[in-house]
Structures are given as structure tokens and as C-alpha cells.
Amino acid sequence: MSEPGTPTLDQLRVFLAVVETGSFAAAGRRLNRAVSVISYGIANLEAQLGLTLFDREGTRRPVLTQAGQAVLIEARSVSRGIETLRAKVKGLSQGLEAQITLAVDVLLPGEWLGRVLRAFAAEYPTVTLRLHVEALGAVNALVIDRRAAIGVSGPLASEAVELDTRALGSVEMVPVAAPDHPLALAEPLLPGAARDHIQLVLTDRSPLTEGRDFSVLSPRTWRLADLGSKHALLREGIGWGNMPLPMIAPDLVAGTLKLLKMPDHPGQTYRFSGIWRHDSPPGPAASWLLGQFAACDH
The missing domain is CATH 3.40.190.10 (Periplasmic binding protein-like II)
Structure with a gap:
């Protein structure tokens, strides 16, 4: 059995036009070509592939065969790929980043x-x-x-x-702790009270600010490189820490975290x-x- 030939992009374009419009005549109108040219193009495509793509017997409209349906999936994939390539090239020619x-x-x-x-x-x-x-x-x-x-x-x-x-x-950063944490239970909080408890601190993996601390009040710190882990540990009652308000707003509503009213650290705006x-x-x-x-x- 001989290997199938390689269809041209134009042949695939004609094939898709027939499928999408429902007839050779409508495909011809879309592509501004004679019906005979459309029919010839489909015949050549079928000859190259060694497959019958349309059942033309007993119907006025071409109906895809089982093989035609399989080819349609691949033809559409190729068409989308070409469209994406053309759009990318157009963008690059206009200075758009790849x-x-x-x-x-x-x-x-x-x-x-x-x-x-x-x-x-x-x-x-x-x-x-x-x-x-x-x-x-x-x-x-x-x-x-x-x-x-x-x-x-x-x-x-x-x-x-x-x-x-x-x-x-910007986003608001606020100090929070689990509802059963000593700082959450104390009312009111006195200045300096946070120094007696573990503070969870987000660390910097960059040498640009290595060794520097930001909004650290307690000499007792646990340092984490991941904000999600910090959030989880806060909810477990392991220390207190500053968190972006949008992230922990659901916790404040649900009661899984409590806002700490610290007189010496009410929070800050993070720009x-x-x-x-x-x-x-x-x-x-x-x-x-x-x-x-x-x-x-x-």
C-alpha cells in the first residue's frame, strides 16, 4: 500500500469550506471560485489521501464519510495552527512580543x-x-x-x-492570629505584647535584601518562604503575623483568624x-x- 500524499493548505481550505457551508456551490461562493474548481480540488485531495471524504450518492448535499469525519478533525487543527502562526507573525512585524x-x-x-x-x-x-x-x-x-x-x-x-x-x-496588611492564640484572647492588647510570641515572617530569597527584616516586632520568629504555608500555620495557632487583608478576609468572617488590635502595630498599606x-x-x-x-x- 502506497503512502498517502501531503495535502496543500489550499486543499484543506477548500475541504473545510465545503464542510462549513454544506455544499460545493456555497464553498465556491465563499472562496470566489467556480463549482468545478471546488469539485476538482476535493477530488485531488481524496486522490492524494487515498480516501473518500464525501458520500455523494443519493443526496444533494455532500455528506462526510467516516474517514472524512476523521480528516476533518485534523484539518481543523492544521487550520487553527496556521491562523495562530499568521497572527503571531503579524504581531511580531508590528513589534508585539512573542x-x-x-x-x-x-x-x-x-x-x-x-x-x-x-x-x-x-x-x-x-x-x-x-x-x-x-x-x-x-x-x-x-x-x-x-x-x-x-x-x-x-x-x-x-x-x-x-x-x-x-x-x-495597594493592599492592606493586617496582624492576625488564630482565635485561640493568647494574643487573640487578650483584651486589650498592651504595647509590646507581640514580642512575647512567635511571629511568622515571610522571607526573601533574593540577595538584594538578604538579612533585612520588614515589620518584624518579635525577637522570636519563624521564617517562611511561602505565603500559603504562613497562612496555614496562622490558622493552626502557631504564632501571629501580618497578612494581606483580601487573602484572609474569609477567615475573619468565618472566625478561623482574628484581627489583632495592636496599639503599636495596627497594620500598614503595602503599595x-x-x-x-x-x-x-x-x-x-x-x-x-x-x-x-x-x-x-x-
Whole structure:
């Protein structure tokens, strides 16, 4: 048995037109070709593949054979791939990035991130996205080292001389503990009371701020590199700590965490900035991303 030939893209286009319009005549009108040309193209495609794609007997409209139905799936896949390729090439010719590596602060609300990236996938379907989620100075380090094109960084963004910044909004950080933690049971809390208890602290995996502490009150600390783990340990009553309000708001409602009214540490506003290197300004898709993050806080 001889090997099947390789169909041309035009043959597949004609085949899909017949399927989608329901007849050779309608396919001819769509493609601005004579019916005879459409019929000839299908006949050539069938000859190349060694298959009968349409059952033409006893019906006015061409009906796909079982083999034709199988070929249809692959033809549509090839067509989508070509459309994606054409869109990507068009975007590249207009200066659109082929890929964006984005670094975001772990304290960025997940709702914001999900909303923006869902919209990004719809707006720029040809642009590949790589995402890094890091804490504190590690976001800056990724952009400075060119491992990320843009970032959404916390307050440390202003310390990096290599970076340009754009304000993107903020989130409230609040001190919390489990409802059975001694700090949650004490009323009222006295200044300095938190120093007697373990504080869960998010650590920085970047050498840019290695050894520095941020909002640390207690000499007794457990240091974690993951915000999710910190959240879980807080709910278990292992220490107290500062958390982004949007993340623990459901816990406050459910009573699994309690807001600590500390007279010497009521909380703080954690401000986000879009960042990029001076010498590598964001392209069209990256600029769009930063604009969408800026809109999240409004």
C-alpha cells in the first residue's frame, strides 16, 4: 500500500469550506471560485489521501464519510495552527512580543492576578506568558537580572536604581492570629505584647535584601518562604503575623483568624509598583498588562 500524499493548505481550505457551508456551490461562493474548481480540488485531495471524504450518492448535499469525519478533525487543527502562526507573525512585524516573563509579588491579591491574566489570554492569544511569584526583593532581582521583562513589586521597587516604576495600587496588611492564640484572647492588647510570641515572617530569597527584616516586632520568629504555608500555620495557632487583608478576609468572617488590635502595630498599606529596566522598556503586550494591574485597584 502506497503512502498517502501531503495535502496543500489550499486543499484543506477548500475541504473545510465545503464542510462549513454544506455544499460545493456555497464553498465556491465563499472562496470566489467556480463549482468545478471546488469539485476538482476535493477530488485531488481524496486522490492524494487515498480516501473518500464525501458520500455523494443519493443526496444533494455532500455528506462526510467516516474517514472524512476523521480528516476533518485534523484539518481543523492544521487550520487553527496556521491562523495562530499568521497572527503571531503579524504581531511580531508590528513589534508585539512573542513571549513575556512576568514576576509578581506574592502579596498581590490572587483575584487581581487571575482577572488580569484571563483578560491577557483573550487580548493577546499569540503571546506566551511565563509567570514567577516571589517575595520582597526577589521580584526586583528577576527584572534586574533580565530573567523577567516586567514585574509587579512591593515597596522595595523604589530602591532599585536600575528600574523604572509605575504605581499600581495597594493592599492592606493586617496582624492576625488564630482565635485561640493568647494574643487573640487578650483584651486589650498592651504595647509590646507581640514580642512575647512567635511571629511568622515571610522571607526573601533574593540577595538584594538578604538579612533585612520588614515589620518584624518579635525577637522570636519563624521564617517562611511561602505565603500559603504562613497562612496555614496562622490558622493552626502557631504564632501571629501580618497578612494581606483580601487573602484572609474569609477567615475573619468565618472566625478561623482574628484581627489583632495592636496599639503599636495596627497594620500598614503595602503599595505595588510596575517595574522594568531603564534599558528595556515594556512592549505593547507588557504595557497592556501593567495598565490592567493599575486598573485593579479602582
